[in-house]
Amino acid sequence: MSLDLHIKQQFGDFALDVAFTAGAGITALFGRSGAGKTTVINAVAGLLRPEGGHVHLQGETLFDATRGIFVPPAKRQLGYVFQDARLFPHLSVVDNLTFGARYAPSGAAGPDLADVIKLLGLEHVQNRAPNTLSGGEKQRVALGRALLSRPRLLLMDEPLASLDGPRKQEILPYLERLRDGPLGLPILYVSHAVDEVARLADTLVLVQDGRVRADGPLFEVMSDPAAVPLLGVREAGAVIEADVLEHADDGLSTLRISAGQLELPGVQAPVGARVRLRVLAQDVILSLDRPDGLSSVNILPVVIEAVHPGDGPGAAIALRAGNDRLLARVTARAVAELRLKPGLHCHAILKATTVAPGSIGR
Numbered sequence: 001m002s003l004d005l006h007i008k009q010q011f012g013d014f015a016l017d018v019a020f021t022a023g024a025g026i027t028a029l030f031g032r033s034g035a036g037k038t039t040v041i042n043a044v045a046g047l048l049r050p051e052g053g054h055v056h057l058q059g060e061t062l063f064d065a066t067r068g069i070f071v072p073p074a075k076r077q078l079g080y081v082f083q084d085a086r087l088f089p090h091l092s093v094v095d096n097l098t099f100g101a102r103y104a105p106s107g108a109a110g111p112d113l114a115d116v117i118k119l120l121g122l123e124h125v126q127n128r129a130p131n132t133l134s135g136g137e138k139q140r141v142a143l144g145r146a147l148l149s150r151p152r153l154l155l156m157d158e159p160l161a162s163l164d165g166p167r168k169q170e171i172l173p174y175l176e177r178l179r180d181g182p183l184g185l186p187i188l189y190v191s192h193a194v195d196e197v198a199r200l201a202d203t204l205v206l207v208q209d210g211r212v213r214a215d216g217p218l219f220e221v222m223s224d225p226a227a228v229p230l231l232g233v234r235e236a237g238a239v240i241e242a243d244v245l246e247h248a249d250d251g252l253s254t255l256r257i258s259a260g261q262l263e264l265p266g267v268q269a270p271v272g273a274r275v276r277l278r279v280l281a282q283d284v285i286l287s288l289d290r291p292d293g294l295s296s297v298n299i300l301p302v303v304i305e306a307v308h309p310g311d312g313p314g315a316a317i318a319l320r321a322g323n324d325r326l327l328a329r330v331t332a333r334a335v336a337e338l339r340l341k342p343g344l345h346c347h348a349i350l351k352a353t354t355v356a357p358g359s360i361g362r
C-alpha cells in the first residue's frame with residue numbers, strides 16, 4: 001500500500017479519528033459537509049499537524065505523533081489541487097504550468113510540459129492569461145501544474161465543486177485518463193458528490209462524523225446495503241462495468257454486462273468501449289416471476305444475497321447478477337409480502353432510463 005494513515009484530531013466537540021490505506025488509482029474520500037474530509041487531506045499534505053496518528057507514504061514516515069516526526073509540506077513531494085484553481089494571475093498558462101516543474105525533485109520520473117499539455121487538452125489556451133479561462137480550463141491548468149511537480153501522491157480537494165454541470169462533464173474524462181494512464185499516480189480525491197465518486201474512484205472511503213464507516217473497492221462499497229444511509233437513499237446504487245456492443249438508429253445502445261444485455265439511451269462511448277454504469281437502487285424493481293408485457297426491456301435474473309432493513313419503511317436488497325452485485329430499494333412491506341430472503345431467485349427490472357448519460361464513464 002502506498003499510503004497508510006491514521007489521523008486523530010479534536011476540534012471543540014468534533015472528534016476526528018480516521019484510519020485507512022490507499023494504493024494505486026483514485027481513492028475517494030466521501031462524506032457530507034463537516035465529516036472531516038478536508039482535515040484528513042490537510043493532515044496528509046502537512047498543512048495541519050494532527051494531535052495523534054501517523055502518515056506513511058511509500059514506506060516513508062511523513063508524520064508520527066508518538067515519535068515526534070513531522071515532515072514540512074514542501075518536503076513531502078505531494079501535488080495539491082484545491083476547489084478553486086489558485087493560479088498565478090500575472091503568469092500565462094504555460095508559465096503557471098512550468099512553475100510546478102520548479103518543485104520537481106531532480107531525477108523524479110513523470111510527465112514533461114508537452115505531455116501535460118496534451119493529456120489535459122491545453123494546446124489552444126497555453127499562451128492565455130488565467131482570467132480568460134473557463135472554470136474547467138483553470139482546473140485543468142491547476143492539475144497540470146500539480147502533475148509537473150512530479151508528486152508521489154496527488155491530493156484533490158473537491159476539484160469539481162465550483163464547476164457547473166457541463167464544465168464538470170468536460171473535466172471528468174481528463175481525470176479518467178489520468179487514472180487509467182501510464183503515470184500510475186495514486187490520487188486521494190475528496191468529494192461529497194456520489195456521481196463523481198462513482199465514476200472516478202477505484203477505492204471508496206466513506207467518512208461520517210469524523211469516522212470511517214465503510215471502505216474498500218468502489219464496486220463493493222457502492223453495492224453494500226449498509227452503505228445506503230451513508231450515500232443517501234436517493235443516491236445509493238451499484239456501479240457495474242459494461243461493454244458497448246451496438247448503437248441502434250432509434251438512439252438505444254446495447255451493452256453487455258455479466259448477467260446479460262441492457263438497452264440504454266444516451267450512451268456516448270464508442271462500440272467496443274468498456275464503461276461504468278451507475279444503477280440507482282431506487283430504480284430497480286424486483287419481481288418473483290419473469291414479467292411479460294412490460295415496457296422495460298432490461299430484465300435480469302438475480303439472486304438475493306442480503307436483505308437490509310432501514311430505519312424507515314424501506315429496505316435495501318443486495319443482489320447477485322452474474323458476476324456483478326446490484327442494489328435494490330424496496331418497501332419493508334414488499335419484503336414481507338414477496339417473502340424476499342437470501343438465496344431467493346428473482347428478476348430485477350431496470351428502467352431504460354436508469355442509467356443517466358452523466359453516470360456513464362470510463
Ligand SMILES: Nc1ncnc2c1ncn2[C@@H]1O[C@H](COP(=O)(O)OP(=O)(O)OP(=O)(O)O)[C@@H](O)[C@H]1O
Binds near residue numbers: 011031032036040
Ligand atoms: N482549524 C479548525 N479549527 C476548528 N475547527 C475546525 C478546524 N478545521 C475544521 N474544523 C471543524 O472540523 C469539522 C470537519 O471539518 P472538515 O473541513 O474537515 O470537513 P469536510 O468533510 O471537509 O467538510 P466540507 O465538505 O464542508 O469541506 C467541522 O466541524 C469543522 O468546523
